[in-house]
Amino acid sequence: MIEWAPLGSGARPVPEPAAAPLVWAAAFGGALVLVAVVNSVAGPGRPGLALTVLSLLAALLGLCARFTAAPGTAILCWLSLNGFAIPPAGTLTWSGRRDALWLGCLLAAAFTGTALARVVHARAAYRRLATAPDPGAPEPGGG
Template identity: 70%
Template sequence: MIEWVSLSTGARPVPRPVATPLVWATAFGGALVLVALLNTTVGPDRPALALAALSLLAAVLGFCASFTAAPGTAVLCWLLLNGFAIPPAGTLSWIGHRDTFWLACLLTATLVGTALARLAHARAAYRTVTSATASEPNDEPYAGRF
């Protein structure tokens, strides 16, 4: 006798984060393209706009990455922000309060993106588990009597 069994019982696995080197390569390439685009369209004298755009990029990359990739992603975005989004282009500098704030913004954006991804995946897995267990018939004869 052939018995048909559903293959989609239980929870779906939570998606694995993208490998950290791939996230960092995407952060470097994406930040380079984004800074070049901003420099050609609005000019290099707009670091606040570049910081906002790079923070958005960091948050999107954080959504795909693990928590361990966050510091490297933030530093790579900061390097391109510091080196090419403020004049003189191609020169790295360190101004304590400004660069600390920029690094904190980029790191926070990356961590928020990663945390939101983990919450979204956990919620989806939880809803799958609860809907699967609520819709299954109760096969145990003594369930609910204790």
């Protein structure tokens, strides 16, 4: 059964996810920066390391995004991975299974981050509502 609680009773709404264009801008810029850092620190031609770092970025961005932003986030991260983490840099290619697997990993990371955020926010909202005082109940000790 659903019970409505007035907002003045201490219940706070679940945070609103960020807009998809904002998440995509962060994915585009963040992916370029992270691939550049991986290429400069570990050397070019390390797509496995770059995929891991970009998957973490996709999951982190998923924490503040809607589910509808996940495909765009994965594609933008994949573009940076494919274009700059694999020699020759600056050339987009499609290598069937490999790129499908990379896209799948990035998409799964973005969806996982978003699902995790939704579960954490829902549990927190449930706890706040479950512990909020009932506005119609008598005061304790005020018999």
